[in-house]
Each structure stands twice: as structure tokens, then as C-alpha cells.
Amino acid sequence: MTIYDTASKTKRAFEPITPGKATLYVCGPTVYDDAHLGHAKSALVFDLLVRTLEANGLDVTFARNITDIDDKIVKKLAEQGASLKELTEFYTDAYHRDMDALGVRRPDIEPKATESMEEMISLITTLIKKGHAYKTQEGDVYFDTQKDEKYLSISHRSQETDETQSRIKENGFKKHPADFALWKHFDEGIRYETPFSSGRPGWHTECAAMIEKHLAVEGKYAIDIHGGGADLLFPHHENEAAQHRCAKGQELAKYWMHNGFVNIDGEKMSKSLGNSFFVKDALLSYHGEVLRFYLLSTHYRSDFNFNEIDLLSAKKRLDKLYRLKKRLFGMAESDEKTPFQTQLLEALSDDLNISKGLSLLDEMISHANEAMDANPKDKIAKRQAQSNLAYVQRLLGFGEQNPFEYFQFGIAPQVKATIEELIEKRSLAKAAKDFASSDLIRDELLALDISIMDTAEGTFWEKH
RNA sequence: GGCGCCAUCGCCAAGUGGUAAGGCCGGAGCCUGCAAAGCUCCUACCCCCAGUUCGAAUCUGGGUGGCGCCUCCA
Structure with missing residues (x-):
């Protein structure tokens, strides 16, 4: 299996740290609003990755976090007068509902920021102790980017020029403009008591702390794969990696994967565009599996331009799978692994080449129909086709529904x-x-x- | 300003050195009472220019046109 690794900018053979196993961490949502199509794309991409790793015989441990404390949440709390728990549980439930509808399997571990406070504080303490972080007179704690030789090695940025630096003067207490907050001091609102000050953690710290808590192993790398949206590469992932490197003396992840953006009708997604923005709204008009099929139909690293015309075209493609499923209804499946299944797994194992996979799927459907047209009683062909559909269902998550009910959606x-x-x-x-x-x-x-x-x-x- | 990505049939989209997968739409046919579905057949010199090579959509250089990150973001 090969994976495109953002840090080395190459497609590399996937060689897990521990043979036969794979650890995967993906940045999940901040639960202060409903999930949008971008959240869906990311969740779907890594769902497909987990399924592909498993199909390759790997024992996968998959963690995806929930960010349930940060400035945006605190701001929304003030607007709505809800408690932190009420608000974050509401949107966590909503997220689960939406992702379930898309056929995204739940992660093995779903750590929450609020439940990882001890680990975050301990990470920050270590960084201060090792001289990689410093406390300002305001009580904030910053990561000292200048003391990390490998800073920016994941995202391949260059240190900002003096001219750019001069434009950034948000905080005079920072030693260097690139330094980022590990801890922000607050005297009121939701805050946690720590040896350095009462306040709240910086966003980048939670993922590093959770990975350490739930997945990390000794050695050169803590986990196999770290994933998330392309926008997280910098600064989020770069900063997570820097914290872990400086605190633990090992690289955070062996492979970094980033999925492309979802745009709507050629425009970057924004709330002003209205309905099509949220997954829950899209689900009113389309079956979740149609959305799954559509959002997965383009390679994960490409930007995705969401529009209804292409969505309908994707639906028609999925319809064909369900018509075959109808045609095979009640038929037993054969046991053997068909060439189609081997080829499909090969395609997915090549950095999730879904387009190749879908072309194989289309051909498999055509061949099955052709065989049944030629001889409606050909049980061998039918059983093989049934087995192929079962394989597609497991690997790609398409065909989970009863075929008759699928066509009655809405x-x-x-x-x-x-x-x-x-x-x-x-x-x-x-x-x-x-x-x-x-x-x-x-x-x-x-x-x-x-x-x-x-x-x-x-x-x-x-x-x- | 810094860094980076992309440009393949009307539309979506693989392929990344050996002569263009697949889907949608469209056309012709088979099947059908007629349809629908299914099946068969048909539709691309790969943005432009120059170069490297026996050979380039695929590599290099230069254009042109889109887009992203650098601030919260999947």
C-alpha cells in the first residue's frame, strides 16, 4: 500500500511502525456548530483509509478527537446562555448523527479536549522545563519556535521575512512572531487552574496531548498516520508536531495525510451561501449514501467542487449499483475472492485511488448484468456478483441499504x-x-x- | 509580499515517459405491447509556446488562466 505523505511530498510505501498494526489520528470537529460538507469530506476520506488499511490485513486503531473547549465555543456560550456541556454535547450528537448517515464508521477512540486537560498541562510543563516554552508576564505560555530546528519541516514554509514580521504585532510579549500560544491566561469565564496560570489551552496542544495519551509508542515515531484537512497543515499540524518533538524527542507521525477542500459552486464555503453548507440540510434532499458516494468520488487530495448537477450524476452511478443489488436480491454469495476484488483493493491501496476503483466497480456491474442478460439462471455469475457487492459494501461503504428502500428515499x-x-x-x-x-x-x-x-x-x- | 497547488471529451474524473480508464449527458441499435431498466456500438492529437527524448498528456523552461495557505477553519 502507498500513501502520499505531505511532509516528504512523495508517495511512499506504507510500512507501519509495528508490523500488522496501524495507528491513525485525525483532527475532528470543534463542536460549536453543525457539520458542514468539509467535515463530511474529511471524515469520509479517513473512513475510506481505515477500511482500506483493514482490507490489507492491518489491525487499525483510529482516533478522532472532539474539540469541546476553545474561544469559538466560549463565544457561542455567551451568545446562547447555554452551559459548556449542553452546547458541546448537542453538537457532538449532531455530528455523530450526520456522520452516521454518511456511513462513516465511528473511531475506536474519540478523545475530548476537556477530558485531556491533565495531559495538556503536563505537556506544557515539560516544554517549559525543557526550555522550549516560556511564560510571559501576562500569564500566557508560548512555544519557542526558534528553539526547534525542525520547525516548519512538515509544512515546508520558510521563516517569515523581517518585513512580514513587522506587520505582525499582535503581542509584544512574544519572543518571536511565529511563536504560538500553548496556554492563554484568563481571569474569568471558563478556565482551568494550572501551575502557570488560570486559563485555557491553545488549540494545537490538545491533539499532541491526546496522541500521546491514546496512541503513542516509543521509537522514532509516535503514530503511523496523522490526517486532517489541508488547511490544518499549517499552523495546526506543524505546531502539534513541534510540541511533540520538543517534549518527547520523537516525530509525531510517520505519514501525514491532508484532504483537499470542498467548495460550493466554485466558491469557498461560507455561511452566507446558505443551505447546502450543512450536512444535515443536504441530507434532507439526498440519501446519505448518495452524498457519501459523491463526496468520495474524487481523489481525496484534490479540491472538490460541490454542486447539484454533479451530485445527481453521482447518484445515477450509485443507482446502478442498487439496481444490480435488486436484481440479485436474496441470492447467496460465493466464497472465493474474485479478480475484481483484488483489483479494487489494489486501486484503493494506491493512495486511495477511488476513481480507478469506481471504474472497476462500473465494469463489474456491467459484466454482472451482461451475464444475467445472457443467462438469467447463471447461479455462478450471480453468486460472484453478490460476493463482489458485499466486498464493495465492506471496502467502500456503498450498498448498505435495502435496494428497494434506497429507491424510495424521500x-x-x-x-x-x-x-x-x-x-x-x-x-x-x-x-x-x-x-x-x-x-x-x-x-x-x-x-x-x-x-x-x-x-x-x-x-x-x-x-x- | 512569502510559500504552494491545479489546467485531460459538453460536464465530472483517472492516467504522470510508450502512444488517452470510468461515469453523466448525447446519438444508433437490441430487448419491450409501448416504456423504464439492462446490454451493444459511437464521440478527446490531453491550455499555449519552446526544449529534452527513438518516443511526452506525463520531464524541463517560459507564457496564459484558475485556486489555496500564510488569521479561526475539515
């Missing part, structure tokens, strides 16, 4: 009853060779956005 129960009545009436007309009436009923159904298909097993319908 249909209210009363409407469903009406549809089925109409189909019943049409079948009677058809049996009586009254095609004028049966075609009229079909037009009625079409007006409801329902397509019907007559098969040997009866008349099926789909909502479009």
Missing part, C-alpha cells in the same frame, strides 16, 4: 400507498391488455417523479 408513507395502488391498477389494466389505461397510469406516476419497470418478478418502482 417518499412519505401515504404517497407510497398511493403509488402502490396505482401500480396495482395498472397491472390489472395491463393484464386485460388495456394499454391505453395502463399508459395513462404510468404518466400519473411519472408526474409524481416515479419511474416503473416491468420485470419477470413484477413491477418495480423508483423515485427520482
Whole structure:
């Protein structure tokens, strides 16, 4: 398996620290608002990574954190008058609901910042002790970037020029403009008591502390893979890595992975764009698996331009998988691993080449249909196809739904009853060779956005 | 200003030195009472210019056009 590593800027063979195992840490959401499509993309990408690692026989330990204390949360608390716990639990639940709908498997460990305070304080204390961090007279603690030779080795930035520096004068107590806050002193609001001052941790500290607490091993690297959105590369990941390096004398991660951005209709996502921004809104109009398929259909490192036209085109592609699933309904699967399965895993194992994988999937579906068209009783072909679908479901997370229910997404129960009545009436007309009436009923159904298909097993319908 | 990414069929999107995957849309056909679905067939000299090479979408240089990070951000 190969992985593109941002730090070395190359695609490298994945060689886990401990043979047979893989540790993965991904930066999760800050829970002060609903999850947007960018959160979804990131969660989906790393869900696919976990599945691919597992399919390669690795025992994966996957942690994704919840940031449940930071300035944005505190600000929202003040606006809403809620307690910290109420607010963060509300949005954590919402996040779980949305990601579940997208078929994203829950991480093995989901550490929370508020539950990792001891580890953060201990990390900061170590950094102060080792001379890598300093306390200002205001009670803040800063990381001394100038004392870390390898600072910026992950993101490959150059130290800022004097001219740029002069523009940054936010804090006169910092020794160097690039130094970042490990601890911010506060006299009021939500704060924690520490030996250095009462206050709150800086954002970059929590991930470093949680990795150390939950995943780290001795040696050159603490964990195998660290992932997150491309925007986190700098400063977030660079700063996490610097803290860990200076405190523990080892690199934080062996491989760094960053997923591209999601834009909406060519624009960077912003709240002013409205509805399509949040996952929960997209889920009102589209099945979660359609969104999953669409968001995963482009390579993870590319920027993704979300728009409804492409989403519909992705849906049509997924529909074909479900039509095959319908066609194979109730059929047993064969045990053997087919060439398709081998090739699909190979494609995904090449830095998650999903496009290659989906082209293989399309071909597999066509071949299965072709075989069944040629010989509807070909049980071997059917069992193999069923086995292929099961493999796709496990590796890609496509095809989790009952195929009949999938095509009924967005249909209210009363409407469903009406549809089925109409189909019943049409079948009677058809049996009586009254095609004028049966075609009229079909037009009625079409007006409801329902397509019907007559098969040997009866008349099926789909909502479009 | 600093650093970096991208440009492949109408649309989405792989391929990164050996002569262009796949999907959507469109066209023709098979099947069907007619449809739908499914199947078959058809549609690209890879932004421009120069260079390296037996050979380049793929490497190098220069353009042009998009975009990102550097402040909170997935």
C-alpha cells in the first residue's frame, strides 16, 4: 500500500511502525456548530483509509478527537446562555448523527479536549522545563519556535521575512512572531487552574496531548498516520508536531495525510451561501449514501467542487449499483475472492485511488448484468456478483441499504400507498391488455417523479 | 509580499515517459405491447509556446488562466 505523505511530498510505501498494526489520528470537529460538507469530506476520506488499511490485513486503531473547549465555543456560550456541556454535547450528537448517515464508521477512540486537560498541562510543563516554552508576564505560555530546528519541516514554509514580521504585532510579549500560544491566561469565564496560570489551552496542544495519551509508542515515531484537512497543515499540524518533538524527542507521525477542500459552486464555503453548507440540510434532499458516494468520488487530495448537477450524476452511478443489488436480491454469495476484488483493493491501496476503483466497480456491474442478460439462471455469475457487492459494501461503504428502500428515499408513507395502488391498477389494466389505461397510469406516476419497470418478478418502482 | 497547488471529451474524473480508464449527458441499435431498466456500438492529437527524448498528456523552461495557505477553519 502507498500513501502520499505531505511532509516528504512523495508517495511512499506504507510500512507501519509495528508490523500488522496501524495507528491513525485525525483532527475532528470543534463542536460549536453543525457539520458542514468539509467535515463530511474529511471524515469520509479517513473512513475510506481505515477500511482500506483493514482490507490489507492491518489491525487499525483510529482516533478522532472532539474539540469541546476553545474561544469559538466560549463565544457561542455567551451568545446562547447555554452551559459548556449542553452546547458541546448537542453538537457532538449532531455530528455523530450526520456522520452516521454518511456511513462513516465511528473511531475506536474519540478523545475530548476537556477530558485531556491533565495531559495538556503536563505537556506544557515539560516544554517549559525543557526550555522550549516560556511564560510571559501576562500569564500566557508560548512555544519557542526558534528553539526547534525542525520547525516548519512538515509544512515546508520558510521563516517569515523581517518585513512580514513587522506587520505582525499582535503581542509584544512574544519572543518571536511565529511563536504560538500553548496556554492563554484568563481571569474569568471558563478556565482551568494550572501551575502557570488560570486559563485555557491553545488549540494545537490538545491533539499532541491526546496522541500521546491514546496512541503513542516509543521509537522514532509516535503514530503511523496523522490526517486532517489541508488547511490544518499549517499552523495546526506543524505546531502539534513541534510540541511533540520538543517534549518527547520523537516525530509525531510517520505519514501525514491532508484532504483537499470542498467548495460550493466554485466558491469557498461560507455561511452566507446558505443551505447546502450543512450536512444535515443536504441530507434532507439526498440519501446519505448518495452524498457519501459523491463526496468520495474524487481523489481525496484534490479540491472538490460541490454542486447539484454533479451530485445527481453521482447518484445515477450509485443507482446502478442498487439496481444490480435488486436484481440479485436474496441470492447467496460465493466464497472465493474474485479478480475484481483484488483489483479494487489494489486501486484503493494506491493512495486511495477511488476513481480507478469506481471504474472497476462500473465494469463489474456491467459484466454482472451482461451475464444475467445472457443467462438469467447463471447461479455462478450471480453468486460472484453478490460476493463482489458485499466486498464493495465492506471496502467502500456503498450498498448498505435495502435496494428497494434506497429507491424510495424521500417518499412519505401515504404517497407510497398511493403509488402502490396505482401500480396495482395498472397491472390489472395491463393484464386485460388495456394499454391505453395502463399508459395513462404510468404518466400519473411519472408526474409524481416515479419511474416503473416491468420485470419477470413484477413491477418495480423508483423515485427520482 | 512569502510559500504552494491545479489546467485531460459538453460536464465530472483517472492516467504522470510508450502512444488517452470510468461515469453523466448525447446519438444508433437490441430487448419491450409501448416504456423504464439492462446490454451493444459511437464521440478527446490531453491550455499555449519552446526544449529534452527513438518516443511526452506525463520531464524541463517560459507564457496564459484558475485556486489555496500564510488569521479561526475539515
